[in-house]
Amino acid sequence: MKAEVICIGTELLLGDIVNTNASFFAKELASIGISLHYITTIGDNKERIISAFKLAFERADIIITSGGLGPTVDDITHECIADFLSVKQDLHQDIADKLQAFFKDRGREMVKSNLKQAYLPSGTDILTNNYGTAPGLIYNKNGKIILTFPGVPKELKSMWSETAKPYLFNLQPNKSLIKSRDLRFAGEGESAIAEKVSDLLALENPTVAPYAGNGEVRLRITAKAESEEKADSLIKPIEEEIRKRFPKFYYGSDSENLASVVGKLLIEKKQTLSVAESFTGGTVAKRIVDNTGASNYFTFGMVAYSEELKIKLLGIEKELINTYSIYSEQVAVEMAKKVREMTGTDWGIGTTGLADNIDKDNVKAGTIFVAINSKEKTEVRKLVYSGWKREDIIYMGSQAALNLLRLALIE
Amino acid sequence: MKAEVICIGTELLLGDIVNTNASFFAKELASIGISLHYITTIGDNKERIISAFKLAFERADIIITSGGLGPTVDDITHECIADFLSVKQDLHQDIADKLQAFFKDRGREMVKSNLKQAYLPSGTDILTNNYGTAPGLIYNKNGKIILTFPGVPKELKSMWSETAKPYLFNLQPNKSLIKSRDLRFAGEGESAIAEKVSDLLALENPTVAPYAGNGEVRLRITAKAESEEKADSLIKPIEEEIRKRFPKFYYGSDSENLASVVGKLLIEKKQTLSVAESFTGGTVAKRIVDNTGASNYFTFGMVAYSEELKIKLLGIEKELINTYSIYSEQVAVEMAKKVREMTGTDWGIGTTGLADNIDKDNVKAGTIFVAINSKEKTEVRKLVYSGWKREDIIYMGSQAALNLLRLALIE
Incomplete structure (x- = not known):
């Protein structure tokens, strides 16, 4: 089965919006084994929308659209489909009732133009939207399928996963889906990691592919199978093999990040953390606090940006700064120690x-120092990011600090 | 003049990448008055690429492509163009020499496949790429134009602004460009702001349009004119009129944000700032420190996440917390005051x-308090974001706090 995605909206052609809906559909279609050969973006123009539908059905079996389902005059997707199918539009009383209730709940009057959203082309079914006023439609006749979605990503995504995705998956003659798992690594570069799994990079099902970015490396394991369970059982042994090869550098999977993993480890060990930041300016604290439940292990952060307040409020000795420079391993360690002692x-x-981008104090621009400290342990790293x-x-500094702590916690 | 954008790359059809190049070209073409009716995304497939070119030239005068210019076998954009134009590819010795130098500079051997990038279809010119190994091409014959770009955003953007944009602008028979300016507002909602400029929303050149998002509102003024200077002179009086109507709520333009504007105001007044954060967890400090030069006005931040350390390290009195709750206007004000006094x-x-998402201490989930304090002034706001x-x-809290300070600074 082949699909085409048609994204409708003049704002997309003016560049006001980055089209994340297109990549969402692309990824999701691939995950259920449906080929996608074309994504077309067009404006709110009847003639061009209808001709895009004609062309798409010459090349594919499934058309998926986003946009143009709103109440205003330029929202014409369903009107164009009615024309394209040479049918009328019918009023769906259940949609109209839902719209009435939606406005009543919010203490607002429903204007007449809203009722437009209760009409669908004859012979099509409702694709329910539980998060907004614009329902989509499902058309399925003679092996040709149309599914429409509003442009709002939140609405589109829930309509896809709740209804459209299982619907399309079940229509497939040879059901197959693609499932991926991202293994995440910190503290080692992409090529060094790829080299250690070069034998696995040649696998065909599942495949293994390396990606780099944002101060870490991912290995993506992708399996093709007839069910999620079968895909999982293909992925599992490869994942175990890879994790065995990187006992230190592997840190987590999928949507995990270094801050969430450090949080999990601290909860497991019933330990607590405080931070004293200078150049990272609150980014380490922010990344930790971004995780729900951070109050279980994170008690205190300090952004000691001025030298004077590093001395006064954090208790760093002036002599240490004079001897080694404020930008030094020694000061980084002392900051970690003082904030720990201060907070218990x-x-x-x-x-x-x-x-x-300025050298200071005989230290080169881009030179950073991150340290961790406990009663038993001190670790510090110097890193240089010239020209970054x-x-x-700042972000790389927060990665390095969190990874130092992670390594100490898994020791 | 009409253009079409063709984005080439199987990774786009698998959803591995969000297509930011498409929105970049869309915005840029609009800015020089060239209409864009279609954006097509296709994979690295010869037959489909050539048929996309055929279709595009039936509908438009200019084809702009991204992707498929690399050295590997699946990079076939120029090969397809040679086929489409029924010409051969010629070796450009100057490109080959540049490639050789590129690899020599990096101490690497140039492999044979790299030489592929030195070939361009006969009758086309080089579109120079100063940031990577993949040059693009310019074809211009019988009123039909093709411009090709690599998929790497940094390379594509510089090739566009340095060469392609002025080239296309100069080809226009009636030169006209579009220029926009975003005016930014905080502390007032979209509909209230739109209402106060309803007369201006009806203007035709420049146009004025409201946008909302991320705790603020923008009014975009867009002018069409034959030069940047003429566009500016259309925008200027409208901008002045709008700013006059919102002496408090207007805070900045274009890429400014509340933190950068607060920083500018503090520098102007030679004043300094410290912050004591609880639920915002470092986000206020981070947003301030993200601005170059923040060390001129920002000295210290504290993330006092635990109640115990609010008492011990910030000096908030236990009685105040017991009387009003840790989640109260009184505690927010006291935090602002104590951190200011502590840091001077x-x-x-x-x-x-x-x-x-949990009620605590008889306070509803989503209830936040932000305060500012100086020797002369105290302001505090309570805001409720249930279900957010x-x-x-956290972000809305940082917006509210920064806006309180901004209002105090412009008073």
């Missing part, structure tokens, strides 16, 4: 360095 | 509240 936590993180952008240096 | 800055910011996601509540 098990672990402290300290960061100091130069995120701006400020925000990237 | 002119201003302090305090935040406390419930970003998680944790990260959105």
